[in-house]
Amino acid sequence: MYYFDKFIKSVTDSLFPVRCAMCKRDEFLLCPNCEKLLKTNSNTLPDKTYAKYSYKDLTTKNILFKLKYKHHKNLSEVMGKYSSDFVKENIINKYNLQNKNYILVPIPLSSRRLKERGYNQAELISCGIDRERTLNILTRYKDTHRLKDAKNIDERHLELANSFDINKEELYEYLNKNNTDLNNLYVILIDDITTTGATFYKCKNLLQGHGFDDNKIFCFALAH
Numbered sequence: 001m002y003y004f005d006k007f008i009k010s011v012t013d014s015l016f017p018v019r020c021a022m023c024k025r026d027e028f029l030l031c032p033n034c035e036k037l038l039k040t041n042s043n044t045l046p047d048k049t050y051a052k053y054s055y056k057d058l059t060t061k062n063i064l065f066k067l068k069y070k071h072h073k074n075l076s077e078v079m080g081k082y083s084s085d086f087v088k089e090n091i092i093n094k095y096n097l098q099n100k101n102y103i104l105v106p107i108p109l110s111s112r113r114l115k116e117r118g119y120n121q122a123e124l125i126s127c128g129i130d131r132e133r134t135l136n137i138l139t140r141y142k143d144t145h146r147l148k149d150a151k152n153i154d155e156r157h158l159e160l161a162n163s164f165d166i167n168k169e170e171l172y173e174y175l176n177k178n179n180t181d182l183n184n185l186y187v188i189l190i191d192d193i194t195t196t197g198a199t200f201y202k203c204k205n206l207l208q209g210h211g212f213d214d215n216k217i218f219c220f221a222l223a224h
Contacts (some may be wrong), residue, residue, distance in 0.1 A: 020034055021034075021062075021063055021066060021072070021075060022034035022037070022059065022063075029072070029074055029075045029078045030063065030075065030078050030079070030082070035082050037059065038053050038054075038057060038059060038060050038063075039053065039054040039056075039057035039059075039060065040052060040053060040054060041053055041054045041055075041223065041224045042054065043224055045194070045197070045224060046197050046200075046201075046219075048091075048217065048218045048219060049194065049197060049200060049218070049219040049220075049221075050086070050087075050090050050091060050218070050219065050220050050221075051194055051220070051221045051222065051223055051224035052082075052083050052086045052220075052222060052223070053222055053223040053224075054223060054224065055193055055195070055223040055224055060223055061223075063075065063079070064192055064193060064222065064223060067079065067121050067192070068117075068121050068192060071117070071118070073118070073119050073121075073124065074124075076119070076121040076124035076125050076128065076192075077124045077125070077127055077128035078128060079125055079128065079222055080124065080125035080126060080127060080128020080129045080222075081128040081129070082128075083125070083128070083129055083220070083222060084128065084129045084130065087129050087188070087220055091188060091218050091220065095186075095218070097186055100184070100186055101178055101180045101184055101185050101186065102133065102185070102186035102187070102188060103133050103134070103135040103137070103174070103185065103186070103187055103188070104126045104129060104130055104133050104134045104135070104188050104190050105126075105134075105135060105136070105137055105138055105187050105188065105189050105190065105203075106120060106122035106123040106125070106126045106134065106136060106138075106189075106190045106191070107122045107138065107140075107189060107190065107191040107199055107200075107203060108120060108122075108123075108136065108138045108139055108140040108164070109122075109140060110140045110141065110142065111140075111141075121192050122190050122191050122192055123136065123190075125190055125191075125192060125222060126190040129190070129220075134190075135170065135171075135174055136167060136170060137166060137167045137170050137171040137174070138164055138165070138166065138167065138203060138206070139164065139165050139166070139167050140163055140164055140165075141163070141164075141165060142162060142163035142164075153196040153198060160198055160199060160202045161202075163202065164202060164203055164206050165206070166206065166207075166210050182210075182211045182212055182213070183213065185212070185216065186216040186217075186218070187207060187212060187216065187217045187218065188218045188219070188220055189203055189204070189217065189218070189219045189220070190220055190221075191219075191220075191221045191222075192221060192222050192223070193221055193222065193223050193224070194219070194221035194223075194224050195224070197219075200219040200221075204217050204219070
């Protein structure tokens with residue numbers, strides 16, 4: 001089986017070689033040199049909300065478009081790995097979460113959108129940052145229109161109303177397994193892009209409504 005898998009991988013690599021999304025260099029979906037060229041976010045975000053890259057940068061926008069709409073599934077996890085040190089420095093170390101119970105919670109897709117795309121890019125980004133701490137405790141049962149088409153923040157909030165819910169089975173299984181409770185659990189919400197912050201706001205409110213401490217909820221997006 002090992003040799004067969006190795007053979008299949010060699011055939012796949014020869015037919016569909018891995019190349020950098022920017023410079024087309026072999027072996028990297030996004031090579032380290034090109035990643036360093038991406039512009040970092042310099043805009044101020046709401047409290048406890050962070051983004052590594054600037055969505056105004058055309059190269060960043062192109063990469064996010066590929067991972068979101070062009071089925072570049074593996075690029076999502078690669079971008080998450082490039083963001084792990086950023087999250088560690090700006091959230092985990094800054095708020096002393098190293099020895100505390102914290103989880104990474106991806107912003108979910110609706111079942112229809114997930115079926116169409118085949119993957120949730122936010123979940124893969126989260127896995128790239130820390131696979132073991134990624135936990136899908138949010139569900140999205142309302143299929144919203146693309147939020148970028150909303151004219152203003154009020155339209156975004158209206159579109160997102162009653163879109164999310166808590167996966168209680170997943171949550172309480174984690175709490176029981178780790179012998180902890182909501183009062184001692186820290187959450188880092190993960191998404192690919194944040195613009196007005198409406199999605200993070202709705203998810204934070206939902207978590208607070210189910211007993212999570214607002215002071216223990218953080219947000220990270222690849223770009224703003």
